[in-house]
Amino acid sequence: xxxRQRIKQITERILARSTADQTEVMIQTYDGAxxxxxxxxxxxxxxxxxxxxxxxAVLRDPAGGGAKIGVAxxxxxxxxxxxxxxxxxxxxARRQSPNPDFKSLPGPQSIKEVAAYCDATAGCTxxxxxxxxxxxxxxxxxxxxxxxxxxxxxxxxxxxSNTLGAFxxxxxxxxxxxxxxxxxxxxGYAAAFSLDVRDLDFEAIGRExxxxxxxxxxPKPLEPGEYTVILEPYAVQDFLHMMTWTGFxxxxxxxxRSFMAGKIGQQIVDTRVSIWDDGxxxxxxxxxxxxxxxxxxxxxxxxDGVARGVVYDSYxxxxxxGKASTGHALPAPNPMGPMPxxxxxxxxxxxxxxxxxxxxxxxxxxxxxxxxxxxxxxxVITGMTRDGTFLVEQGEITYPVRNLRFTQSYLDAxxxxxxxxxxxxxxxxxxxxxxxxxPALKMHQFRFTGATEF
Amino acid sequence: MKTLTDRALDLAQVQGASYADIRVVRRLxxxxxxxxxxxEALSDDExxxxxxxxxxxxxxxxASSSVLSPEQVDHVTALAVQIARASALFKVRxxxxxxxxxxTGTYRTAVQIDxxxxxxxxxxxxxxxxxxxxxxxxxxxVASSSLAFWREEKTFANSEGAxxxxxxxxxxxxxxxxxxxxxxxxxxxxxxxxxxxxxxxxEGWEGxxxxxxxxxxxxxxxEAVALLSADPCPSGVTTLILGPTxxxxxxxxxxxxPIELDRVxxxxxxYAGTSFLxxxxxxxxxxxxxxxxxxxxATLPGGLGTFGWDDExxxxxxxxxxxxxxxxxxxxxxxxxxxxxxxxxPEAPEASGGAMRADGWNRIPIIRMTNVSLEPGDxxxxxxxxxxxxxxxxxLNKSWSIDDKRLNFQFGTEIAYEIKGGRMGRxxxxxxxxxxxxxxxxxxxxxCNASHWRVWGTPNCGKGQPGQTAHTGHGAAPARxxxxxxxLLK
Numbered sequence: 001x002x003x004r005q006r007i008k009q010i011t012e013r014i015l016a017r018s019t020a021d022q023t024e025v026m027i028q029t030y031d032g033a034x035x036x037x038x039x040x041x042x043x044x045x046x047x048x049x050x051x052x053x054x055x056x057a058v059l060r061d062p063a064g065g066g067a068k069i070g071v072a073x074x075x076x077x078x079x080x081x082x083x084x085x086x087x088x089x090x091x092x093a094r095r096q097s098p099n100p101d102f103k104s105l106p107g108p109q110s111i112k113e114v115a116a117y118c119d120a121t122a123g124c125t126x127x128x129x130x131x132x133x134x135x136x137x138x139x140x141x142x143x144x145x146x147x148x149x150x151x152x153x154x155x156x157x158x159x160x161s162n163t164l165g166a167f168x169x170x171x172x173x174x175x176x177x178x179x180x181x182x183x184x185x186x187x188g189y190a191a192a193f194s195l196d197v198r199d200l201d202f203e204a205i206g207r208e209x210x211x212x213x214x215x216x217x218x219p220k221p222l223e224p225g226e227y228t229v230i231l232e233p234y235a236v237q238d239f240l241h242m243m244t245w246t247g248f249x250x251x252x253x254x255x256x257r258s259f260m261a262g263k264i265g266q267q268i269v270d271t272r273v274s275i276w277d278d279g280x281x282x283x284x285x286x287x288x289x290x291x292x293x294x295x296x297x298x299x300x301x302x303x304d305g306v307a308r309g310v311v312y313d314s315y316x317x318x319x320x321x322g323k324a325s326t327g328h329a330l331p332a333p334n335p336m337g338p339m340p341x342x343x344x345x346x347x348x349x350x351x352x353x354x355x356x357x358x359x360x361x362x363x364x365x366x367x368x369x370x371x372x373x374x375x376x377x378x379x380v381i382t383g384m385t386r387d388g389t390f391l392v393e394q395g396e397i398t399y400p401v402r403n404l405r406f407t408q409s410y411l412d413a414x415x416x417x418x419x420x421x422x423x424x425x426x427x428x429x430x431x432x433x434x435x436x437x438x439p440a441l442k443m444h445q446f447r448f449t450g451a452t453e454f
Numbered sequence: 455m456k457t458l459t460d461r462a463l464d465l466a467q468v469q470g471a472s473y474a475d476i477r478v479v480r481r482l483x484x485x486x487x488x489x490x491x492x493x494e495a496l497s498d499d500e501x502x503x504x505x506x507x508x509x510x511x512x513x514x515x516x517a518s519s520s521v522l523s524p525e526q527v528d529h530v531t532a533l534a535v536q537i538a539r540a541s542a543l544f545k546v547r548x549x550x551x552x553x554x555x556x557x558t559g560t561y562r563t564a565v566q567i568d569x570x571x572x573x574x575x576x577x578x579x580x581x582x583x584x585x586x587x588x589x590x591x592x593x594x595x596v597a598s599s600s601l602a603f604w605r606e607e608k609t610f611a612n613s614e615g616a617x618x619x620x621x622x623x624x625x626x627x628x629x630x631x632x633x634x635x636x637x638x639x640x641x642x643x644x645x646x647x648x649x650x651x652x653x654x655x656x657e658g659w660e661g662x663x664x665x666x667x668x669x670x671x672x673x674x675x676x677e678a679v680a681l682l683s684a685d686p687c688p689s690g691v692t693t694l695i696l697g698p699t700x701x702x703x704x705x706x707x708x709x710x711x712p713i714e715l716d717r718v719x720x721x722x723x724x725y726a727g728t729s730f731l732x733x734x735x736x737x738x739x740x741x742x743x744x745x746x747x748x749x750x751x752a753t754l755p756g757g758l759g760t761f762g763w764d765d766e767x768x769x770x771x772x773x774x775x776x777x778x779x780x781x782x783x784x785x786x787x788x789x790x791x792x793x794x795x796x797x798x799x800p801e802a803p804e805a806s807g808g809a810m811r812a813d814g815w816n817r818i819p820i821i822r823m824t825n826v827s828l829e830p831g832d833x834x835x836x837x838x839x840x841x842x843x844x845x846x847x848x849x850l851n852k853s854w855s856i857d858d859k860r861l862n863f864q865f866g867t868e869i870a871y872e873i874k875g876g877r878m879g880r881x882x883x884x885x886x887x888x889x890x891x892x893x894x895x896x897x898x899x900x901x902c903n904a905s906h907w908r909v910w911g912t913p914n915c916g917k918g919q920p921g922q923t924a925h926t927g928h929g930a931a932p933a934r935x936x937x938x939x940x941x942l943l944k
Binding site: 033034035036037038039040041042043044045046047048049050051052054069070071072073074075076077085088089091092095096097099100101125126127129130131133134137138146148149150152178179180182187255256257261262332333334335369370371372373374375376377378382383384386403405407449450451452453454 | 485487489492493494495496497498499500501502503513514515516517518519520521533534536537538539540541543544545546573574575578582595596598632634636639640641719720721722723724725727730816817818820852853854855856857858859861862864866884886888890919920942
């Protein structure tokens with residue numbers, strides 16, 4: 001951790017020296033460690049300290065408008081290296097062709113401070129991590145099964161500063177545990193995330209995964225076909241990620257390749273579905289601004305089943321009349337465009353137990369594996385079930401089944417909704433840099449198209 | 455540099471390490487993307503640092519830092535030792551590394567034109583030219599052209615006496631056209647020369663010139679637009695001929711990953727998964743038909759998995775994986791090679807096959823693919839098509855998914871063509887195929903010859919916690935598979 005003052009000094013030195021029309025400095029620091037276990041022993045145990053500086057230089061194009069932009073980065077914080085990096089960004093910008101769509105870097109804006117830092121997480125020792133991982137390993141050994149997983153703790157800083165006067169600093173901690181517990185014929189999964197490592201109940205996580213593993217032993221084959229499904233939050237989270245990839249960002253909407261294109265204001269899924277992004281909500285992993293230093297806004301993506309909008313960064317917003325950044329820029333340069341990283345799926349009025357009790361015949365899914373879009377415009381996704389898949393009959397889980405492949409439109413699935421759980425889980429989000437809060441779902445006519453041998 | 459590496463190795467041993475290694479890595483990357491005639495991204499990045507790996511009390515520890523100072527080397531080494539001691543709290547056996555590794559030497563990727571010697575003006579000009587050519591077809595909504603260059607300079611030293619310096623250079627480039635039918639809400643995509651923005655190889659600027667991006671762009675744009683009105687791929691069981699880039703990914707997913715011995719031993723279970731190729735299958739399992747021969751070759755010129763030594767200091771080598779359809783080899787590390795030998799006996803090699811690779815200074819080496827390739831057969835492509843009465847040709851990956859033991863897979867491709875009466879027929883869109891790995895490879899009855907074979911790059915292979923991205927290579931020529939389920943979209 002460099003700290004706010006040292007970072008401010010670094011950014012001021014770079015900005016003062018820059019000859020660009022506009023200059024942005026983004027600094028990210030990472031001080032973290034990860035203890036990984038498999039076969040119920042710690043087999044990989046690592047630590048990393050890194051600080052990266054990214055400089056974006058903007059040169060106005062006097063001839064045709066627009067701007068020429070260069071980006072250079074380094075993790076060498078020596079002053080000569082920082083100035084070399086600035087020169088590299090300037091040199092790139094000079095050789096660039098002008099971008100007529102670029103309007104400006106964002107100006108200074110009021111940033112709301114959010115509490116996201118915990119000393120206990122930042123100071124977590126290798127011994128403490130080993131005890132956390134060890135608790136799960138010992139629990140698995142006692143149950144006659146084997147545990148694998150990873151426990152990570154990290155302290156991070158993000159700073160964005162530019163020559164228009166913007167300066168935004170945020171520090172946060174992250175503690176993450178996930179485990180797969182396996183027998184010869186089965187597996188069970190559990191995971192949890194918190195800003196405070198003391199919130200993570202390692203034994204509870206271990207018990208959840210071990211119970212699932214023991215319950216799913218000797219799975220039976222099941223014919224693929226259309227089934228009612230009950231999806232745990234681990235599986236539901238994939239809906240958020242795939243909808244993000246295929247359409248929650250402004251660039252895909254502007255290019256007409258988002259499933260939201262031409263549908264804003266229209267009902268696209270069941271009226272009980274509401275999905276939004278909220279970087280300031282303390283129920284998630286709050287981060288007050290994006291990678292351009294623009295304050296995070298809550299954005300309703302789908303509300304009561306109706307497509308409401310997508311997220312913007314300053315570049316994408318500049319392409320549309322009257323649009324402003326919603327605070328969802330990713331690090332520059334980023335041709336992919338803005339993305340929502342703090343997603344929430346509204347809870348409902350039922351529970352997993354009630355969903356099972358109300359199911360005549362269906363499949364209970366713990367999580368999905370290796371999902372990929374097949375048809376982005378309909379959000380058709382293929383993937384596998386993993387780590388605990390069961391048949392539900394007459395309101396009860398009757399037996400474990402071998403994992404199945406699905407090929408299913410997530411939009412269609414959200415139109416076949418039977419229930420949403422009240423309870424939700426906070427799970428590490430896309431790329432591990434944010435979090436999502438997701439409930440469990442029940443839906444009918446979910447299409448399984450294949451099966452594997454375990 | 456040796457002063458710095460000696461300092462870490464000495465300190466680690468003083469503090470109780472029975473083994474230590476250090477890597478000092480500096481990585482330069484350059485990425486340029488042109489989208490619809492505008493240079494949307496142009497960046498140069500540098501990342502440098504040290505990573506120290508130790509065995510203390512029979513357990514592993516690793517620590518890393520971006521600061522290259524003697525004080526930080528001391529701190530990182532001491533932290534690695536502390537972490538290893540914490541690991542030892544829950545060990546059940548000591549780490550066994552096998553024969554010592556004591557190589558010394560230097561290695562550099564052979565390049566004709568250093569990509570860093572080529573001006574930005576030339577690079578941008580090439581991309582703008584290709585981008586304009588993509589947009590010659592009026593229906594192209596998004597035209598992208600991109601280049602990526604990579605140089606990694608790394609020094610490896612271990613407490614057994616190894617000291618190695620390597621410079622790896624990679625060049626990648628590609629074009630992509632997206633056509634959109636707003637009325638029907640349909641999107642189609644074509645890429646060249648490979649999916650997902652680029653093909654990449656260990657070579658210089660000469661590799662980019664050989665791609666002839668501007669020359670291929672008009673065809674790619676036209677095909678993207680034509681796909682909008684093409685017939686959808688029918689469903690059914692049929693004969694499938696895979697083009698080389700799709701076959702390269704098929705090899706990557708259904709052969710490359712399941713032969714990683716760390717997956718086999720369960721040490722990737724919590725993330726990527728395990729493998730169906732369990733040790734009792736070693737030299738005793740029919741993986742594919744007799745036509746199928748697969749190798750892992752880290753010496754292959756141009757491959758993204760080509761180097762002098764791996765990140766444990768083990769020399770690059772060519773390892774047979776499948777011979778005449780029989781499974782006969784794994785990708786191994788020093789430690790897993792010992793474990794395999796303990797299980798299957800002396801028929802397993804005593805030394806590592808040299809497949810430990812780390813994604814930079816801040817990651818530990820884990821088992822990664824080198825260049826896992828399907829060896830060429832003896833067919834000419836035209837003869838193969840002429841010999842196929844009824845089937846589908848699929849090329850260039852669009853979607854990919856496989857289960858966590860690498861058995862059940864489903865792939866989608868950008869483009870497909872019907873084959874009828876030994877001739878290529880109408881274009882087909884939204885093509886998918888699915889299968890089970892050994893059955894699929896068992897159905898392979900023809901592979902094209904060396905004139906159709908080349909090594910393709912996969913620069914985006916994810917694995918490990920914390921996540922690592924590996925650059926792997928896959929040699930392939932078109933091949934034919936019988937009785938394959940195709941077309942699952944509804």
